[in-house]
């Protein structure tokens with residue numbers, strides 16, 4: 321069982337969000353998972369330029385660090401996504417990475433995976449807007465959401481300690497969900513609707529999005 325943590329704070333080892341991501345990975349390792357961490361602000365990930373080549377050919381035209389990270393995302397059983405709250409959303413670095421995953425959403429390539437999302441915020445304390453966003457996005461890619469947590473840093477070290485413990489337990493839950501192939505029924509219904517929606521969308525654009533259309537045909541539903 322392989323779990324990839326992705327932290328999107330630019331504050332490298334000083335990042336509080338990174339500490340929460342690491343706590344989730346610690347919890348997962350305590351249940352036998354193999355873990356890996358990617359700090360995306362240390363990677364060169366360019367903006368999506370909406371050329372559409374990923375839809376038509378299944379590959380990106382950009383020559384940067386994204387394809388290697390993408391392979392790790394697509395081969396992981398579980399994902400841990402962490403971002404600080406930057407103006408009530410994820411950091412630009414996290415959003416830039418997500419934008420490069422258009423092919424993954426059209427083909428629902430995170431189906432069968434499980435995700436934990438974590439966030440920290442400062443004075444306004446709206447970290448839940450960030451975890452809610454990540455929960456929606458990762459579910460939209462086809463991944464089950466095991467859970468999410470976060471903390472407002474203005475609440476002080478005790479609150480941060482509690483968030484770390486919640487993150488550790490979520491890591492344990494993540495490994496258990498993967499091991500048991502747990503189904504969350506409400507999420508499953510959303511996934512089923514999404515699969516039908518994206519299969520139809522790709523079918524409608526089958527000439528331009530030939531690679532994705534072939535993918536859905538291979539899935540037996542093209």
Ligand SMILES: Cc1cc2nc3c(=O)[nH]c(=O)nc-3n(C[C@H](O)[C@H](O)[C@H](O)COP(=O)(O)O)c2cc1C
Pocket residue numbers: 329330331334335336337338403404405406407408440441442443444445446473
């Ligand atoms: C550009 C920028 C925008 C931010 N916007 C918000 C915000 O809207 N609300 C908030 O509570 N904190 C905001 N913060 C504070 C961070 O969310 C907070 O310090 C967070 O814990 C940093 O996480 P890190 O230690 O992982 O980098 C912002 C910080 C930066 C640098």
